[in-house]
Amino acid sequence: MKYPIGIQTFDQIIERGFVYVDKTDLVYSLATEGKIYFLSRPRRFGKSLLLSTLRAYFEGKKELFAGLKIDTLEKDWHVHRVFHFDFNGINFTVPGALSRVLDSMLSEWEQEYSIVTDMRPEYGLRFSRILQAAAKQTGRGAVVLVDEYDKPLLDVLEKDPALLEENREMLKAFYSVFKQADASLRFVFLTGVTKFSQVSVFSGFNQPKDISMYDKYEALCGITEEELHTQFAEPIQEMAASEGCAEEEIRQRLKRHYDGYHFSKEMTDIYNPFSLLNAFDCKDIRDYWFTSGTPSYLIRLMNHFHEGIDELTSKYYLPDEFINYKADIEYPLPMIYQSGYLTIKDYDKDSNLFLLDFPNNEVKSGFLAMVATNYLQFLRKKNRAKAG
Helix, strand or coil: CCCCCCCHHHHHHHHHHCCCCCHHHHHHHHHHCCCCHHHHHCCCHHHHHHHHHHHHHCCHHHHHHHHHHHHHHCCCCCCEEEEEECCCCCCCCCHHHHHHHHHHHHHHHHHCCCCCCCCCCCHHHHHHHHHHHHHHHCCEEEEEEECCCHHHEEEHCCCHHHHHHHHHHHHHHHHHHHCCCHHHHHEEEEEEEEEEEECCCCCCCCCCCECCCHHHHCCCCCCHHHHHHHHHHHHHHHHHHHHHHCCHHHHHHHHHCCCCCCCCCCCCCCEEEHHHHHHHCCCCCCCCHHHCCHHHHHHHHHCCCCCCCCCCEEEEHHHHHHHEEEECCCCEEEEEEEECCEEEEEEEECCCEEEEEEHHHHHHHHHHHHHHHHHHHHHHHHHHHHHC
């Protein structure tokens, strides 16, 4: 079995025979039941692969989906022009980075459609003209996919207030295109870690349908318990043989270390796909997700929060208390939850309260170590300041 470690392109996974957990029935539902969506999931949870799958679907690459669930659902396979914005891997702490990225992409597409413009700063209007041209040429609405829409904001959060405001206004103007060019659009999907509330990024256009806590799409990213047992029996057998133990023991160790995520009231068990696939590939259970990097924005927020982490964990909350990030450094709970360091562990239907806690051992041990390290660094800086 080949594992797509570091590969997030649907075409490559299928063509090169890597293992693929089939979510294409949900892709079909998204494409046929709505138009503008937003999905929040932690980093390295399969958001980029989801967008790549959507791109292949809307580009009509029927051959890639042969034998998958969508193969029996889709009959037409219409081809749409897809515009894909990927903000991963770009350092937005550099002033002007966002404007350069947007201008580069828009200039390329303007050249493709022979659009002449002298309105360089008007990103929303420029993109609207591109979408109109694409729809006119193909006779079908265009598709827009935005990966990590919030990275230009998270990179500078609690670091550069002026640049945060500049990037926010730029994105607000850019995303207003989804209202201006509605007639030229077939489908829009944005992913990110955080749903900003009081940052007004989305105020300029029709609000996207936030499916982050929809029961139907809880398993859209990640690997369920059923998928683990039906599709990964072979690597579990191999790990058990390597460790000299029973397969059930390996399943329980995997569950303790990588399971435990829940994203809706249904409480479907979701495993972290990044750690799980790495564990199968290496035949070793280690902290792959946590050691792959802690977001710098979360570290900066935690530096402002000097209460014990037990003040936040193992407690019940109303949805508004952890779903929308309100840019409040004194209350980092929404950012901690949306970044994947806390998850839903129980739901009380009568009170509409959600219990939040660490999802699994990997996250708990890593997060507590991070908090302890940052707090010690805070104390050292404080003592040096007093000594000075």
